[in-house]
Amino acid sequence: MSPTRVPVVDGWFTAEGGEFRLLGTCCRDCGAVYFPREDAFCRAPGCSGTELAEVPLSRRGRVWSYTDGRYRPPAPYPSGPERTWRPYTLIAVELAAERMVVLGQGAPGVALADLAIGMEVEVVPGVLAEEDGRTLTTWHWRPVPEEGPAPDGRPAPGEAS
Numbered sequence: 001m002s003p004t005r006v007p008v009v010d011g012w013f014t015a016e017g018g019e020f021r022l023l024g025t026c027c028r029d030c031g032a033v034y035f036p037r038e039d040a041f042c043r044a045p046g047c048s049g050t051e052l053a054e055v056p057l058s059r060r061g062r063v064w065s066y067t068d069g070r071y072r073p074p075a076p077y078p079s080g081p082e083r084t085w086r087p088y089t090l091i092a093v094e095l096a097a098e099r100m101v102v103l104g105q106g107a108p109g110v111a112l113a114d115l116a117i118g119m120e121v122e123v124v125p126g127v128l129a130e131e132d133g134r135t136l137t138t139w140h141w142r143p144v145p146e147e148g149p150a151p152d153g154r155p156a157p158g159e160a161s
């Protein structure tokens with residue numbers, strides 16, 4: 001029996017329609033976008049908006065910064081010496097359309113040497129941990145293959161630089 005797949009947080013990403021996307025919210029009054037999602041009220045200065053609509057975030061962005069983690073995180077992260085654990089990369093990705101930076105782990109196999117500031121990356125489904133017969137799912141970032149076709153014909157964010 002395959003383990004049940006459970007999002008590590010509810011409402012932060014979706015694979016509906018076969019396309020994996022991060023989910024944020026957008027203020028109906030001023031257009032500010034929030035991730036993690038803000039559902040109660042807009043935090044933009046001077047905006048009193050309280051209606052925030054769920055919006056899928058851009059699939060691709062550019063590496064704003066990156067580092068790696070080489071020690072086991074403490075609880076409450078799934079940890080403990082009995083678990084398999086590998087160093088991972090942590091990537092901060094700038095989404096041009098949303099004018100924000102979203103953190104996430106690099107996909108398995110993505111090493112520091114594979115990354116550079118300004119490189120285009122895309123969001124992909126990932127696994128945070130396996131526990132109690134469940135697979136906790138999350139998002140990962142990975143470099144966009146250079147020979148890959150353009151995602152949808154739009155110029156990539158930051159193309160002008």
Ligand SMILES: [Zn+2]
Nearest residue numbers: 027030042047
């Ligand atoms: Zn607003």
